[in-house]
Amino acid sequence: MSRVYGLTGGIASGKTTVLDIFKKNGCKTYDADQVARQVVVPGSVGLREITKQFSKHILSTDGSLDRKKLGRIVFSDRRQLRKLTGITGLLIRKQILKMISDMKKDPDPVINIFEIPLLFEGKYQSYFDATISIYLDPQIQLKRLMKRNNLDEVAAKKKIESQMSMDQKRLLADFSIDNSQDLTHLETEILQLLKKL
Structure with missing residues (x-):
């Protein structure tokens, strides 16, 4: 029978890389960010609202959503951001829960990995067979974020501090993956985890 695991991690923790490694090793992978894009495609209820x-x-x-224009509106005004979240949040949640339900009905013994950045914040954990959190040394996370997003240290720290801490996510998760080292180490971590799933 199909099993479904929720994957999460802080900003710049390597979620995409981890998801790619799971996929390379025979897992079916899903990304909540793709769902967020799907609910606002032209002609959708989300985009109309x-x-x-x-x-x-x-x-x-x-006729498609100009994310930059919308971003300028909502990220400069918390009330506008709440309005946007009020529209998209429910649509995204409904779609994610439908996808999880469909995965669980699959009779094949498949391992599904669903990456949701706000897995614990959105209280999705009860819908999964288990949860996995990516962890890395906070200094490495800071350096990776500064490099990836071309940010200074102050701006990068602000982004990190605006989220649930990696320590907290690791405590809440059933399993954790250490992404503090190189790609070879990360692949070894994931292969060892797959034996337990």
Whole structure:
């Protein structure tokens, strides 16, 4: 029977790399960010509601959502961000729960890994067979984020501090993966974990 595991980790913890390694080793992988994009495609209820709330100025010329324009509105005003989350949050959750339910119905003995950055914050853990959290040394996380997003130390620390800590996620998770070292070490960690899943 199909098993479904929730994967999470802090910003710049290597979630995409970890997901790719699981996929390379025969797991089916899913990404909550893709779901977030799906619920606002042209013609969707999500995009209609967002346009109603924020006007047609947030659309590109082809009718798709202009994320940069919307970002400028919502990230400078908490109330606007709450309005956006109120629209998309429920749609994303509904879609994620439907996907998990469909995975669990699959009679094949498949391991499904569903990456959700806000897994614990969104209280998704009870829907999974178990949860996995990626952990790395906080100094390495800071350096990776600064390099990846071209941020200074102050801005990078602010981004990290705005999220649930990796220590907290690791305590809440059933399993953890250490991504403090190189890719070879990470692959070894994941292969050892797969034997337990």
